[in-house]
Amino acid sequence: MSLDSQMCEYVIERFVDQDIPILTVHDSFVVPFDEGDRLHRLMKEAFEHVTYKTKIKAKWNANLTKAQLYAHGATDRNWFLDMIEVIRKPQMAKGYRLRMERHFIVFQNEKMDDSQVNR
Secondary structure, eight states: OOHHHHHHHHHHHHHHHTTOOOEEETTEEEOOGGGHHHHHHHHHHHHHHHHOOOOOOOOOOOOOOHHHHHTTTTOOHHHHHHHHHHHHSOOOOHHHHHHHHHHHHHHHHHHHHHHHHTO
């Protein structure tokens, strides 16, 4: 099992043990609003437990807070849909974008090589 899977399992088990709902979405967790601090703490614990390292440099997106969600009374449908869109389409990290571009270049070259062989 990969390190990230082990860390994910660690966090999920701790939430399930306390009967607190938790969902995973790709490389993120969805928990009740008031469980954000617990999630943050457990993610650090999971890192230390799985990697045996205590220093971690992490970056993350700010969580959507209740104040933000209910600032407009959550009655403005367009505002709510805009907020969901931000969550669904996060800004692509530079490193990820570069790896994706390299992948497409290699894939296109392999595809062209295959088509030349089939002629």
